[in-house]
Amino acid sequence: MIEQLSWKVGGQQGEGIDSTGEIFAMALNRLGYYLYSYRHFSSRIKGGHTNNKIRVSTYQTRAVSDDLDILIAFDQETIDVNLHELRDGGVVIGDAKFNPVIPEGSNARLFAVPFTELATELGTSLMKNMVAIGATSAVLGLAPESYQEVVEEIFSRKGAKVVEKNMEAIKKGSEYFQGIAGKIDGFQLNEADGRKRMFMIGNDAIALGFLAGGVRFMPAYPITPASEIMEYLIKKLPKFGGTVIQTEDEIAACTMAIGANYAGVRTITSSAGPGLSLMMESIGLSGMTEVPLVVVDTQRGGPSTGLPTKQEQSDLMAMIYGTHGEIPKVVMAPSTAEEAFYDAVESLNIAEEYQCPVILLTDLQLSLGKQSVEPLDYSRVEIRRGTLDLNAQLPDSDDKDGYFKRYQVTENGVSPRVVPGMKNGIHHVTGVEHDEYGKPSEVATNRQKQMDKRLSKLKSLKFDTPVVKNAPHEEADILLVGFNSTRGVIEEAMPRLEEQGIKVNHAHIRLLHPFPATEFKELADRAKKIVVVENNATGQLASIIKLNTGNHEKISSILKYDGNPFLPSEVTAKAKELV
Amino acid sequence: MATFKDFRNSIKPNWCPGCGDFSVQAAIQRAAANAGLTPENLAVVSGIGCSGRISGYIKSYGFHGIHGRSLPIAQGVKMANRDLTVIASGGDGDGFAIGMGHTVHAIRRNIDVTYIVMDNQIYGLTKGQTSPRSDVGFKTKSTPEGSVESSIGIMELALTAGATFVAQSFSTDLKDLVAIIEAGISHKGFSLINVFSPCVTYNKVNTYDWFKEHLVALDSIEGYDPQNRSLAMTTLMEHKGLVKGIIYQDKEKPSYQDLAHGYSKDALALQDLNLGEDTFKQLAAEFM
Ligand SMILES: Cc1ncc(C[n+]2csc(CCOP(=O)(O)OP(=O)(O)O)c2C)c(N)n1
Ligand code: SF4
Numbered sequence: 001m002i003e004q005l006s007w008k009v010g011g012q013q014g015e016g017i018d019s020t021g022e023i024f025a026m027a028l029n030r031l032g033y034y035l036y037s038y039r040h041f042s043s044r045i046k047g048g049h050t051n052n053k054i055r056v057s058t059y060q061t062r063a064v065s066d067d068l069d070i071l072i073a074f075d076q077e078t079i080d081v082n083l084h085e086l087r088d089g090g091v092v093i094g095d096a097k098f099n100p101v102i103p104e105g106s107n108a109r110l111f112a113v114p115f116t117e118l119a120t121e122l123g124t125s126l127m128k129n130m131v132a133i134g135a136t137s138a139v140l141g142l143a144p145e146s147y148q149e150v151v152e153e154i155f156s157r158k159g160a161k162v163v164e165k166n167m168e169a170i171k172k173g174s175e176y177f178q179g180i181a182g183k184i185d186g187f188q189l190n191e192a193d194g195r196k197r198m199f200m201i202g203n204d205a206i207a208l209g210f211l212a213g214g215v216r217f218m219p220a221y222p223i224t225p226a227s228e229i230m231e232y233l234i235k236k237l238p239k240f241g242g243t244v245i246q247t248e249d250e251i252a253a254c255t256m257a258i259g260a261n262y263a264g265v266r267t268i269t270s271s272a273g274p275g276l277s278l279m280m281e282s283i284g285l286s287g288m289t290e291v292p293l294v295v296v297d298t299q300r301g302g303p304s305t306g307l308p309t310k311q312e313q314s315d316l317m318a319m320i321y322g323t324h325g326e327i328p329k330v331v332m333a334p335s336t337a338e339e340a341f342y343d344a345v346e347s348l349n350i351a352e353e354y355q356c357p358v359i360l361l362t363d364l365q366l367s368l369g370k371q372s373v374e375p376l377d378y379s380r381v382e383i384r385r386g387t388l389d390l391n392a393q394l395p396d397s398d399d400k401d402g403y404f405k406r407y408q409v410t411e412n413g414v415s416p417r418v419v420p421g422m423k424n425g426i427h428h429v430t431g432v433e434h435d436e437y438g439k440p441s442e443v444a445t446n447r448q449k450q451m452d453k454r455l456s457k458l459k460s461l462k463f464d465t466p467v468v469k470n471a472p473h474e475e476a477d478i479l480l481v482g483f484n485s486t487r488g489v490i491e492e493a494m495p496r497l498e499e500q501g502i503k504v505n506h507a508h509i510r511l512l513h514p515f516p517a518t519e520f521k522e523l524a525d526r527a528k529k530i531v532v533v534e535n536n537a538t539g540q541l542a543s544i545i546k547l548n549t550g551n552h553e554k555i556s557s558i559l560k561y562d563g564n565p566f567l568p569s570e571v572t573a574k575a576k577e578l579v
Numbered sequence: 580m581a582t583f584k585d586f587r588n589s590i591k592p593n594w595c596p597g598c599g600d601f602s603v604q605a606a607i608q609r610a611a612a613n614a615g616l617t618p619e620n621l622a623v624v625s626g627i628g629c630s631g632r633i634s635g636y637i638k639s640y641g642f643h644g645i646h647g648r649s650l651p652i653a654q655g656v657k658m659a660n661r662d663l664t665v666i667a668s669g670g671d672g673d674g675f676a677i678g679m680g681h682t683v684h685a686i687r688r689n690i691d692v693t694y695i696v697m698d699n700q701i702y703g704l705t706k707g708q709t710s711p712r713s714d715v716g717f718k719t720k721s722t723p724e725g726s727v728e729s730s731i732g733i734m735e736l737a738l739t740a741g742a743t744f745v746a747q748s749f750s751t752d753l754k755d756l757v758a759i760i761e762a763g764i765s766h767k768g769f770s771l772i773n774v775f776s777p778c779v780t781y782n783k784v785n786t787y788d789w790f791k792e793h794l795v796a797l798d799s800i801e802g803y804d805p806q807n808r809s810l811a812m813t814t815l816m817e818h819k820g821l822v823k824g825i826i827y828q829d830k831e832k833p834s835y836q837d838l839a840h841g842y843s844k845d846a847l848a849l850q851d852l853n854l855g856e857d858t859f860k861q862l863a864a865e866f867m
Contacts, residue, residue, distance in 0.1 A: 216852070217847060238839075238842065239841060241842065242847060248680050252680070255652045256652065259642070263622070263656040264660065264848030378854075383852050390848070430635065431643065438641075439635065
């Protein structure tokens, strides 16, 4: 019996590869296994190799595994492209239709199962993926009935007959496989805990967090890998009186979000690098006018259109330092889907409490990787709107125009906030430097006061767990550092390094800006070496750490920018070299 | 009842003496009073340019944004609080050059915003460069030999983009302008009002006298019917766009807010934000 296993299904895009993986994973999630999946896909709809690699385990994992136990192939290309990942003695099951072959000398175990033919016999070749799932369950020793619930949910709309046929296809696949291969040892998972968990991508978690956190409006422009946030809210917001507008571009999305936040509705937008580049001027407007704004940046391969469907973490400098002039801005970087949910809620609170733009930064692996998520705790969802009180009765103003001191200089820099419609709340809002009433002013002393006021706001920023620490060693040989989705791979490399006698501590940065220097320093001081693991070519996080904490001589980097997520073995090997 | 004085503040506009924008400001203040608005229920959003300063000169909630983006900001305000009256405004460069994408999409989206453009056929604030509304041959700082690009027929363009309210006016025709702005405010949906507002400093061709000579009032054209879109189009083409009055209005088409599925009938800004534990659990269960 084993604790974890990796399974991959591949074929041509548009052939149902995604749904094959989806059904397989959903069924196992229901049994209480932990799932973690990563899709390889391209910027085209039909054709081109695609695959979905799914890790099943009895414990939480958040990394793509080093190797592969089972490969399901709908074409020869899938075998040619992925066989190198297969572990010794791994299983390849190919559709008999294309006569699958493996190179001579490979010790993979190849089985040809007539996916298409068996499905066609049952009525339609479309069910070939169910046959493949059936064959898989035979390898794992899972009863075809394990899929009943999921199949019913997916196909019941199409009638009981369709459900029955699909179950039939799973059984056929399973029986056929057992007929040709018998029982294969080494692929049976230990029983799972049977607990109910959610199965979702990071973008789902973010979108749900926004909905729970009070978002009722979203203007946005579609882009990979951000669109799912918009798609979820398109489905849900109308049920709560809200709506999504697909704007003409990201400049409109961001400025419309600013307009709606100014008028009092929690409004977000989401995009990826190219869209964020377009939003930069507006993000500065939010900073200058102190209108709350939350923007999600789901990082993907850059620069320019780059690798639009691949993993990368190369936007962080742009998110921290982008936009001209100097504004207060918060850049948050959740590292798991659970965190993404709670951080989505918190980003809204921070934006309103500190009246500034907040970037919720993720990466493609976190945004699109579908994973098991522990039940989310609604009691942790808090809505805090800072100085805004929509029901406040405002006193008459002493200004000669009756204007409200929307930009009043206060001790912590945060001014009272009102929204249009409120009596005695009239003030001016402008991206031009302004006085306490919002009226344009170029007076030098006023300029300095307002700049200081804005920039001082984040000094009092309260942020829960800016650095996730796993630091068992008083003095570590190495401190591994990452942000966003590299959490899983670092967590997996850690015990492997420990086994080789290396003392490892781990710091995952959840608040990239303002940088939590004090928290980080404490860990840095306790490490002989600091190794920053990031999916980019120039070591952006390492630079930011140096800028904020020094430690130049201690810091080195493990970088990967070929479009693929890190594997635990890569981080382990490179970290070992650097000790 | 608020009067136009209630929409005034003490800020002295930094426009050149004689600039057409003064009258546009006065017209908005009068129209707002005539329409029965109160300053706190009016939001004026403007872009960047000489004209963009207008939101600071009217006593109401005012948002002076960034160049070319008054429309998306204004649409966001309206979506957040449909009980507010929202006016967007700015120059012809703001709306028809850098912001043209938003203009076309605001027109076809038809959110209930009144968009007032101060069209002086030049860039004022940046000291006299050509604008998309400049005539061919017009000499400016950026076109010393005369502009060779065509001028945008913005009214025609609005008609083809699906506009439900298209009007044009002249800043000195205060009474007509006030009436048109009032009509725009009461129109359910997006209204585009292009106002010829001469720049006395940088445009020595399209002057007050020039407009007086060239503009044709639509109500002087016999049989003109602003509900007739094809008549509107041919009339515009016959007069090279130099007409004034309400060019076209579709009174039937519902606004975006009325068509958006599920969108609240009450101001979104005033809604309770808490989902409640039960609703949340149902939403979460969809992922199990
Ligand atoms: C992104 C950006 N680009 C350029 C400018 C400089 N700029 C300010 S106003 C303006 C054009 C003004 O012309 P118009 O919109 O016609 O308004 P007017 O000043 O004539 O009223 C320009 C180019 C800017 N503020 N922002
Ligand atoms: S430069 Fe032209 S548009 Fe600007 S204020 Fe002067 S007259 Fe008006």
